Amino acid sequence: MASVIFVVLGAAAMLQMQSTYAETTYIVGDSTGWTRPTATLFPNTNFYNDWATNKFFRVGDVLVFNFATGQDDVAQVTETDYRSCTTTNPIRTYNDGPVKFTLKDAGDYYFISTFSDHCSAGQKLHTSVNRDFNSASSLVPTLSLILFVSISLLFLL
Numbered sequence: 718m719a720s721v722i723f724v725v726l727g728a729a730a731m732l733q734m735q736s737t738y739a740e741t742t743y744i745v746g747d748s749t750g751w752t753r754p755t756a757t758l759f760p761n762t763n764f765y766n767d768w769a770t771n772k773f774f775r776v777g778d779v780l781v782f783n784f785a786t787g788q789d790d791v792a793q794v795t796e797t798d799y800r801s802c803t804t805t806n807p808i809r810t811y812n813d814g815p816v817k818f819t820l821k822d823a824g825d826y827y828f829i830s831t832f833s834d835h836c837s838a839g840q841k842l843h844t845s846v847n848r849d850f851n852s853a854s855s856l857v858p859t860l861s862l863i864l865f866v867s868i869s870l871l872f873l874l
């Protein structure tokens with residue numbers, strides 16, 4: 718009987734482990750922060766997407782947009798508005814820097830600055846939050862759970 722309780726408690730503990738993982742906080746643009754790419758003639762319009770390259774964003778991760786309130790802003794927009802730098806129809810605009818934005822769901826996120834020419838100069842970011850990557854990261858605890866239950870059952874029989 719004691720071992721049955723042990724199995725149940727162990728399984729519960731591992732299910733708990735499976736649902737929690739370390740969230741990562743990303744500083745968008747690192748030390749550059751969230752700002753209009755500076756070169757006037759040939760700004761790097763891919764600066765923020767270059768920054769995002771090879772980063773694997775997961776549900777629960779946090780993006781930090783570093784800017785001074787009143788000097789800039791960050792708007793979450795649709796893909797269409799992201800591509801055209803349309804600032805008039807944001808999903809939501811954040812005016813007070815720094816902004817901490819939690820990636821709550823899998824899918825695509827599009828951010829732009831609504832300040833004058835900032836977006837067209839490259840102050841825009843597209844991030845993909847991958848559901849598959851998230852489930853892959855819980856594969857190890859899941860396998861551990863199966864192993865644990867199997868071994869426990871061996872002792873019960």
Ligand SMILES: [Cu+2]
Pocket residue numbers: 751752753788789790830831832835836840
């Ligand atoms: Cu800006």
